[in-house]
Amino acid sequence: MATEVVVPMLGITVEKGTIVEWLKSEGDLVEKGEIIFIVETEKVTTEVESPASGILAKIIVPVGVEVPVLTLAAVITEPGEELPAEYATRAIEGPPGKAKVKTQGEQAPVSTTPPQTPATPTGSIEAVPAARKLAQEKGIDLKTVSGTGPGGIIVIHDVEAALKPRVEPAVKVSTLARKLAEKEGIPLEGIEGTGIRGRIMQDDLRRAAEEKAAHGLGKVVQMNSMRKVIARRMAESAVNAPHIYFFTDVWMEPILDFRQDILPDFEKKFGLRPSVNDFLIKAVALNILDFPILNATLKGEEIHILPEVNICLAVALPEGLMVPAIANADKVGLAGIIQQRKDLVQRARSGKLSMDELERGTFTISSLTQYDITYFTAILNPPQSGILTVGKTRDELAMVDGEVEVKKVSTFGLSVDHRIIDGAVAADFLQNLKWKLERPSFTFLTV
Amino acid sequence: MREITYAQAINEALRQCMKEDERVVLLGEDIGVYGGIFQVTAGLLDEFGKERVIDTPIAEAGFVGACVGAALTGMRPVVEIMFIDFTTVCMDMIINQMAKMHYMFGGQGKVPVVLRVNIGAGRGAAAQHSQSFHALFMHIPGLYVVAPSTPYDAKGLMIEAIKNDNPVIFVEHKKLYVEKGDVPAEGYTIPFGKAEIKREGSDLTIVATHAMVMRSLRAAEEAAKEGIDVEVVDPRTLTPFDKVTILKSVKKTGRLLVADEGHKTCGVAAEISAMVAEEGIFDLKAPVVRVCSPDTPVPFSPPLEQAYIPDVKDLLPALKRLMEYA
Numbered sequence: 001m002a003t004e005v006v007v008p009m010l011g012i013t014v015e016k017g018t019i020v021e022w023l024k025s026e027g028d029l030v031e032k033g034e035i036i037f038i039v040e041t042e043k044v045t046t047e048v049e050s051p052a053s054g055i056l057a058k059i060i061v062p063v064g065v066e067v068p069v070l071t072l073a074a075v076i077t078e079p080g081e082e083l084p085a086e087y088a089t090r091a092i093e094g095p096p097g098k099a100k101v102k103t104q105g106e107q108a109p110v111s112t113t114p115p116q117t118p119a120t121p122t123g124s125i126e127a128v129p130a131a132r133k134l135a136q137e138k139g140i141d142l143k144t145v146s147g148t149g150p151g152g153i154i155v156i157h158d159v160e161a162a163l164k165p166r167v168e169p170a171v172k173v174s175t176l177a178r179k180l181a182e183k184e185g186i187p188l189e190g191i192e193g194t195g196i197r198g199r200i201m202q203d204d205l206r207r208a209a210e211e212k213a214a215h216g217l218g219k220v221v222q223m224n225s226m227r228k229v230i231a232r233r234m235a236e237s238a239v240n241a242p243h244i245y246f247f248t249d250v251w252m253e254p255i256l257d258f259r260q261d262i263l264p265d266f267e268k269k270f271g272l273r274p275s276v277n278d279f280l281i282k283a284v285a286l287n288i289l290d291f292p293i294l295n296a297t298l299k300g301e302e303i304h305i306l307p308e309v310n311i312c313l314a315v316a317l318p319e320g321l322m323v324p325a326i327a328n329a330d331k332v333g334l335a336g337i338i339q340q341r342k343d344l345v346q347r348a349r350s351g352k353l354s355m356d357e358l359e360r361g362t363f364t365i366s367s368l369t370q371y372d373i374t375y376f377t378a379i380l381n382p383p384q385s386g387i388l389t390v391g392k393t394r395d396e397l398a399m400v401d402g403e404v405e406v407k408k409v410s411t412f413g414l415s416v417d418h419r420i421i422d423g424a425v426a427a428d429f430l431q432n433l434k435w436k437l438e439r440p441s442f443t444f445l446t447v
Numbered sequence: 448m449r450e451i452t453y454a455q456a457i458n459e460a461l462r463q464c465m466k467e468d469e470r471v472v473l474l475g476e477d478i479g480v481y482g483g484i485f486q487v488t489a490g491l492l493d494e495f496g497k498e499r500v501i502d503t504p505i506a507e508a509g510f511v512g513a514c515v516g517a518a519l520t521g522m523r524p525v526v527e528i529m530f531i532d533f534t535t536v537c538m539d540m541i542i543n544q545m546a547k548m549h550y551m552f553g554g555q556g557k558v559p560v561v562l563r564v565n566i567g568a569g570r571g572a573a574a575q576h577s578q579s580f581h582a583l584f585m586h587i588p589g590l591y592v593v594a595p596s597t598p599y600d601a602k603g604l605m606i607e608a609i610k611n612d613n614p615v616i617f618v619e620h621k622k623l624y625v626e627k628g629d630v631p632a633e634g635y636t637i638p639f640g641k642a643e644i645k646r647e648g649s650d651l652t653i654v655a656t657h658a659m660v661m662r663s664l665r666a667a668e669e670a671a672k673e674g675i676d677v678e679v680v681d682p683r684t685l686t687p688f689d690k691v692t693i694l695k696s697v698k699k700t701g702r703l704l705v706a707d708e709g710h711k712t713c714g715v716a717a718e719i720s721a722m723v724a725e726e727g728i729f730d731l732k733a734p735v736v737r738v739c740s741p742d743t744p745v746p747f748s749p750p751l752e753q754a755y756i757p758d759v760k761d762l763l764p765a766l767k768r769l770m771e772y773a
Contacts, residue, residue, distance in 0.1 A: 128731060128732050128733055128734070128772055129728045129729050129731045130701055130729060130730055130731050130732040131732070132729075133729040148773070149733075149771065149772045149773070150768075150771050150772065153772070155732060155772045155773050156701065156732045156772075156773075157773040
């Protein structure tokens with residue numbers, strides 16, 4: 001029986017995807033679970049596994065066409081099975097200008113028998129003895145080595161060259177990106193790939209080109225997909241969610257001292273160094289338990305108070321911003337938060353976050369402590385209802401028992417969606433957070 | 448150091464050995480009064496008298512046979528065959544008698560003869576006086592085969608040959624007789640079976656004998672201008688043969704060219720190539736190349752003779768061909 005392969009759902013806000021590469025061709029045998037194509041959305045690139053074993057009888061969605069999720073992408077038949085007639089004429093036009101080339105349906109009649117392995121050239125392979133020996137030692141099949149010696153004989157250099165790719169793999173690049181690079185004359189070397197297994201995607205190329213272009217005035221820069229998402233979401237949020245802002249000064253010495261105090265023992269026990277941010281994430285998560293409305297999303301006329309507390313941490317990247325979420329920050333221990341935070345930040349930088357990690361957030365923290373910024377406002381990260389901002393820690397003069405003292409202070413800001421959160425609630429939330437951070441030994445008693 | 452010719456170096460070795468040991472006697476055609484066709488024995492008749500420097504009739508089988516007998520009875524004769532070409536008339540004496548006695552009588556007798564011959568084309572001496580079939584003697588167990596390429600090696604190897612208790616075929620090269628080089632005045636020996644690296648290099652090994660050493664060194668200089676770094680190894684004695692130095696060099700460079708003035712077929716170069724194929728093939732980055740004389744008699748016509756003699760003109764293209772196996 002024929003099995004349909006669809007462009008999968010890639011997260012709650014993702015509606016469309018583009019297949020950037022087919023790893024199998026029509027007529028190829030596929031195994032269930034084997035990766036058959038790579039789909040790119042606004043946010044991430046995902047490998048899609050075959051839902052069944054059989055023959056990839058027909059590819060319907062060609063490379064480079066943006067289609068809604070759940071679009072029928074291909075049909076897999078059982079060996080010997082005819083392609084059912086209803087699929088035979090199904091085809092989606094390729095991208096403009098290359099429709100004829102890329103619509104794979106136009107290729108040779110669909111074969112439902114396993115393809116013949118191409119005949120390997122018979123006869124002995126010519127190689128000089130030293131090359132033969134090296135190949136044997138290094139486990140290189142001489143059939144895979146092309147000879148550059150006189151008369152095409154494999155010389156030692158050829159085997160050495162064949163060895164190299166294992167150490168420095170050739171640049172992996174998606175079909176579209178390669179075409180774009182060729183068209184625009186962009187060298188692929190030095191471009192960091194954000195696709196699967198470091199594959200260079202179209203966006204990476206655009207970004208590389210933009211980075212060059214951005215340094216200077218009087219230029220028009222094409223937005224990459226990340227920038228487009230940021231632009232759309234920020235505008236939506238600013239327009240749809242009426243923001244109100246609250247600020248308070250948090251006395252930072254207690255939490256800084258608390259951190260210093262536990263640091264040696266913590267490091268010894270867990271092998272991890274908690275940052276101030278890690279305490280902050282935990283404190284916010286605990287505070288949300290006291291104010292569940294800050295964990296809510298507005299859907300039509302319903303306020304959905306979400307069951308999980310997943311705290312997003314904004315990670316600044318050269319090309320924009322990623323906001324991966326630390327899952328269950330209220331439940332996991334501090335060590336768990338540190339591990340998640342480190343892993344997410346690292347993968348955000350290498351473009352390897354999953355859809356879930358980007359979509360699951362319920363509240364966001366945006367920190368600019370490393371800048372000389374006293375305080376700032378933030379736009380809500382939709383569909384969330386609260387975002388906390390953290391300014392630099394500064395010295396302030398304060399009156400303590402009639403004496404002037406220097407205190408370390410940071411101004412925290414809170415933006416909320418006034419549609420569902422009123423000023424008093426927001427103020428209470430922020431005040432309680434301040435209280436928690438200024439009394440860390442009590443706040444983190446059970447963490 | 449003092450420079451003398453290859454011929455003078457051999458002359459000096461003979462003189463020093465004759466002074467030191469009165470059992471050393473010389474026999475050969477025109478070696479006394481005339482001083483030898485290439486003047487290698489010049490002055491020795493006057494110095495040592497006609498009992499020790501004997502001009503023989505043109506009868507190689509006779510006087511080589513006499514030398515074998517003399518050696519068996521305790522003398523240490525050094526016999527000159529005017530051209531290697533003439534050993535064919537005394538092969539029985541060389542192969543069946545000289546080389547066999549020590550074996551056949553269970554080591555009871557020894558035959559300390561040095562048989563001097565010369566090889567090499569280039570003197571317009573035609574097909575019967577220009578041959579280089581020294582490889583024939585390598586084929587016969589019981590004979591040492593010595594192949595000096597410089598005056599220094601010629602003297603040291605000659606003294607070693609005379610002191611050796613076994614028959615030695617001492618193969619000189621006509622074109623080298625006039626070549627000069629540094630030679631110490633005092634006596635010294637060069638042990639048999641010890642090759643010398645005449646030029647160090649990393650890209651390619653030339654194993655060369657006799658005049659081919661000099662020609663290979665010239666080719667190496669030419670090749671160096673194109674960035675090819677050639678190593679030249681001179682085995683100096685063909686029996687015994689220094690495999691170790693050659694295999695080590697081939698291991699280093701991965702490319703082997705063997706240059707010998709004998710015919711290509713069943714020649715010295717064939718033997719060396721076969722040895723490397725057996726014991727060092729996996730070090731080879733390229734096929735082995737032999738630069739030898741063609742498998743034809745040496746032509747009398749001077750232009751043809753020049754074309755015939757393996758030289759830089761043959762070595763250089765061969766080197767470059769080998770370097771194509773990058």
